[in-house]
Amino acid sequence: MFLLADFSVIKPDFGLIFWTTIIFGLFWFLIGKMAFRPIAEALKSREDDIQGALDEAAKVKEEMKNLQSQNEQLLQEAREERAGMLKDAKDMKNKIVSDAKVKAKEEASKIVEGAQREIENQKNVAIAEVKKEVGAMAIDIAEKILQKNLSSDKDQVSFVKDLVGKMSNN
Amino acid sequence: MPTFAAILKNIVLSTSFKLVFTFIFSLVLSFSVSAQDHDNGHDHDHSSHEHDEHVDQHLSCEHAGDHGQGEFDPGATAFHHIADANVYSIGPLQIPLPCILYNKNSGFDFFLSNKFGFDRIGHGDGHYAYKGYVLDGGTIRLIQDVNFPKEKTSIKGIVHDSEDNAFVCMGDQMYPTYKKSTADFGLFGGGITPFFDFSLTKNVVSMLLVVLLLSWLLIGVARAYKSRQGLAPKGSQSLIEVVFAFIQDEVAKPFLGKHYMKYLPFLMALFFFILGLNLFGQIPFLGGSNVTGNLGVTMVLAIFAFLVTNLSGNKHYWEHIFAMPGVPKPVLAILTPVEFLGVFIKPITLMLRLFANITAGHMVIIIFVSLIFMFSNNGTSYVGGYGTAIASTALTLFMMSIELLVAFIQAFVFTILTASYISAAIEEPHH
Numbered sequence: 001m002f003l004l005a006d007f008s009v010i011k012p013d014f015g016l017i018f019w020t021t022i023i024f025g026l027f028w029f030l031i032g033k034m035a036f037r038p039i040a041e042a043l044k045s046r047e048d049d050i051q052g053a054l055d056e057a058a059k060v061k062e063e064m065k066n067l068q069s070q071n072e073q074l075l076q077e078a079r080e081e082r083a084g085m086l087k088d089a090k091d092m093k094n095k096i097v098s099d100a101k102v103k104a105k106e107e108a109s110k111i112v113e114g115a116q117r118e119i120e121n122q123k124n125v126a127i128a129e130v131k132k133e134v135g136a137m138a139i140d141i142a143e144k145i146l147q148k149n150l151s152s153d154k155d156q157v158s159f160v161k162d163l164v165g166k167m168s169n170n
Numbered sequence: 171m172p173t174f175a176a177i178l179k180n181i182v183l184s185t186s187f188k189l190v191f192t193f194i195f196s197l198v199l200s201f202s203v204s205a206q207d208h209d210n211g212h213d214h215d216h217s218s219h220e221h222d223e224h225v226d227q228h229l230s231c232e233h234a235g236d237h238g239q240g241e242f243d244p245g246a247t248a249f250h251h252i253a254d255a256n257v258y259s260i261g262p263l264q265i266p267l268p269c270i271l272y273n274k275n276s277g278f279d280f281f282l283s284n285k286f287g288f289d290r291i292g293h294g295d296g297h298y299a300y301k302g303y304v305l306d307g308g309t310i311r312l313i314q315d316v317n318f319p320k321e322k323t324s325i326k327g328i329v330h331d332s333e334d335n336a337f338v339c340m341g342d343q344m345y346p347t348y349k350k351s352t353a354d355f356g357l358f359g360g361g362i363t364p365f366f367d368f369s370l371t372k373n374v375v376s377m378l379l380v381v382l383l384l385s386w387l388l389i390g391v392a393r394a395y396k397s398r399q400g401l402a403p404k405g406s407q408s409l410i411e412v413v414f415a416f417i418q419d420e421v422a423k424p425f426l427g428k429h430y431m432k433y434l435p436f437l438m439a440l441f442f443f444i445l446g447l448n449l450f451g452q453i454p455f456l457g458g459s460n461v462t463g464n465l466g467v468t469m470v471l472a473i474f475a476f477l478v479t480n481l482s483g484n485k486h487y488w489e490h491i492f493a494m495p496g497v498p499k500p501v502l503a504i505l506t507p508v509e510f511l512g513v514f515i516k517p518i519t520l521m522l523r524l525f526a527n528i529t530a531g532h533m534v535i536i537i538f539v540s541l542i543f544m545f546s547n548n549g550t551s552y553v554g555g556y557g558t559a560i561a562s563t564a565l566t567l568f569m570m571s572i573e574l575l576v577a578f579i580q581a582f583v584f585t586i587l588t589a590s591y592i593s594a595a596i597e598e599p600h601h
Contacts, residue, residue, distance in 0.1 A: 015374070028435060030385070049400070
């Protein structure tokens with residue numbers, strides 16, 4: 001008989017309250033433990049994974065960029081070094097050449113100096129020798145004069161002239 | 171993304187929302203009161219009619235057991251269909267359910283409700299009394315007379331006096347019955363009687379079915395996350411994940427901040443439990459169980475929300491209730507009672523909002539279907555019947571799609587409000 005049915009849903013039934021408490025309580029406890037928590041954790045770990053992967057990618061990109069710029073720098077450095085080395089070599093060459101020139105000049109001047117000194121020495125020796133020779137000749141002449149009786153003046157003069165002629169012939 | 175949750179929080183906590191809700195609630199109450207008034211008026215005629223014949227009880231019991239004689243009453247039909255029952259009715263088909271009954275005289279009784287010998291295709295009225303109990307329109311009642319035979323006894327039928335008073339007819343005798351004990355403290359016409367019904371009723375069975383289904387689904391998804399670690403979600407995983415992530419990211423995290431993991435299982439359980447039952451009640455030809463539209467069920471959920479909120483309330487929360495800092499003493503005299511009442515009003519609004527929404531949805535659909543019977547004049551007017559059938563099918567379809575939306579919205583609102591209450595309870599002082 002529906003005719004007199006009442007609005008019973010507004011009257012909380014103890015049995016329904018009892019069963020709802022048990023069923024919802026179990027659902028909360030068991031499914032919370034077996035499903036909600038694991039799902040939340042799985043979602044969180046996946047989120048972290050994705051974030052991690054994205055961060056990693058960004059980091060790698062940054063690193064690549066760094067590496068590239070580093071390479072560029074290295075190349076630049078190598079180029080600079082090469083230029084430096086070339087310059088050094090050139091400088092060295094120039095220095096060696098100029099050094100050699102200087103040294104050669106010095107050597108040459110030394111040689112010239114030596115030669116001059118030798119010439120001087122030779123000259124001095126020659127002069128000394130001439131002096132000695134002249135001395136000896138003078139003595140010789142004097143001897144000869146002394147040995148020849150220089151009786152007359154005429155003889156004396158011819159004799160001296162003869163001597164001098166001999167000497168100048170020498 | 172705090173904007174969405176913040177806006178919702180503002181809406182929910184705004185005074186206009188409270189006003190609107192108070193209005194709706196008073197409407198629901200006035201509706202139920204007027205419905206009862208209507209019934210009472212109706213019954214007064216009936217009972218006075220019966221009083222006339224009270225001298226000859228044989229006459230009043232003459233029509234017991236007959237159905238379909240009276241005029242079609244859409245309101246009563248609706249009340250009957252949204253009510254809980256000790257049989258599971260799918261349309262006219264009645265499926266027996268286990269009964270666990272307690273009364274002060276004979277203690278606990280366990281049996282299956284087919285002991286009452288109701289028709290499989292019928293209204294759920296038992297042809298037998300068993301252990302002093304009878305089945306009246308799917309609901310078990312206890313016969314007041316302790317001397318009534320305890321063994322399976324054939325009865326002639328059940329007649330109703332006033333609104334909820336039923337009498338069992340056996341032979342020439344009329345035996346008054348007890349109503350079930352209800353936890354409304356007489357507020358809605360119920361109260362404590364010597365008879366308690368802890369049966370696995372239609373609502374309990376629906377709840378069990380939904381919870382088992384949800385458990386199977388959710389545990390399967392949880393397993394999938396473990397077994398398919400590092401793989402993209404698939405199948406039911408993708409289905410659950412969308413809903414799960416929505417509640418987690420739009421409800422739990424914005425409201426509860428770093429404490430969200432502690433309350434997440436509770437909020438998820440609330441959401442999935444309510445949503446599952448809301449949707450289960452919407453499935454056509456499956457009994458249309460009105461579980462979340464039963465005040466007992468929403469009361470339990472609200473009590474859980476109340477306990478979780480207040481048991482996790484910190485010093486700051488209680489201080490704001492009993493001694494709002496920076497408020498002068500005379501104002502506190504007004505404010506503290508208001509705040510204290512608020513502690514209870516919050517779960518009460520949760521309870522009533524869900525109950526009223528779901529019950530209203532069920533009733534509207536029943537009324538639309540009832541229109542067919544009303545306009546066809548109990549099958550006498552074909553034009554009225556077929557015409558209304560087309561119109562009311564369209565209306566019912568429309569209503570059901572709205573109810574589908576309501577099912578989600580109410581589950582969401584219950585969850586987000588609970589989250590906001592918990593958030594107020596665990597909020598740290600920031601000044």
